[in-house]
Amino acid sequence: MQDFQFKQFVVRQRLAAMKVGTDGTLLGAWANFSGQTILDVGSGTGLVALMLAQRFAAAQIDAIEINLQAAEEAEKNFAASPWAHRLALHAQSLQRYHSDQGYDLIVSNPPFYPEAQFSKALDQDRRQARSSLSLSFEALLANSLRLLAPSGQLAIILPTAQALYLNELAQQAGLFLYRRCDFISRLGKAPKRLLLQWGQMPIEKPQQQEIIMRQGPPDYAYADSYRLLLKDFLTIF
Structure with missing residues (x-):
């Protein structure tokens, strides 16, 4: 698949190792934001940044992507979108990235697969996009x-086990869980992904949410909940 058509923009993905997927669309539609500045870490094709630009008309959004081919494609996607003037792509790692401003929101669909799980047949770009060695959870935090700005927040999506582990690390680093969403691919199954959002000030109780992608039989x-979250983006709704 070369291009993915959303309702208000198109994602070109001919060069990117990781194509448009459910994780990115969930994060782009779910992450909460109050402020002016957003940083998208590991932007890939630019999908999450584009979705946030559509949702938040005043947001200035920077995106970081270490893979040069993906960064080139994201930059083209930004330029072709209605929000090109509010989107900027930086082809570098998070560890080397510096900004004069603190961000009100940082979002990431981070790599999580250990390198040992990959077949040697996988190309280097795809391994880099999916390997936690390129950005460890500790480095992300x-x-x-x-x-982050003093009131800024961090939002991620990960498989359940990795998300719970990252939540432990986040709390050890001094962050507080503000929001949690359990994503269930089909009614009756265990959560496949968790979306988590942390802040830097204590709160009494985090918000809890559940999103189910498909109902059970006969028609699945x-x-x-899934339709409502993505109705402004996916052309199937």
């Missing part, structure tokens, strides 16, 4: 804290 139709 430390550099996010470095770049899309569930209302």
Whole structure:
């Protein structure tokens, strides 16, 4: 698949190792934001940044992508979108990235697969896009804290086990869980992904949410919670 058509923009993905997927669309539609500045870490094709630009008309959004081919493609996607003037792509790692401003929101669909799980047949770009060695959870947290504004928040999506582990690390780093969403691919199954959002000030109780993608038999139709979340983006709704 070369291009992915959303309702208000197109994602070109001919060169990117990781194509448009459910994780990115969930994060782009779910992450909460109050402020002016957003940083998208590991932007890939630019999908999450584009979705946030559509949702938040006043947001200035920087995106970081270490893979040069993906960065080139994201830059083209930004330029072709209605929000090109509010989107900027930086082809570098999070660890080397510096900004004069603190961000009100940092979002990331981070790599999580250990390198040992990959077949040697996988190309280098795809391994880099999916390997946690390119951006460890510890590095993600430390550099996010470095770049966040005092009231800024961090939002991620990960498989359940990795998300729970990252939540432990986040709390050890001094972050507080503000929001949690359990994503269930089909009614009756265990959560496949968790979306988590942390802040830097204590709160009494985090918000809890559940999104189900598909109902059960006989037709496995899309569930209302999934439709509601993505109705402004996916052309199937």
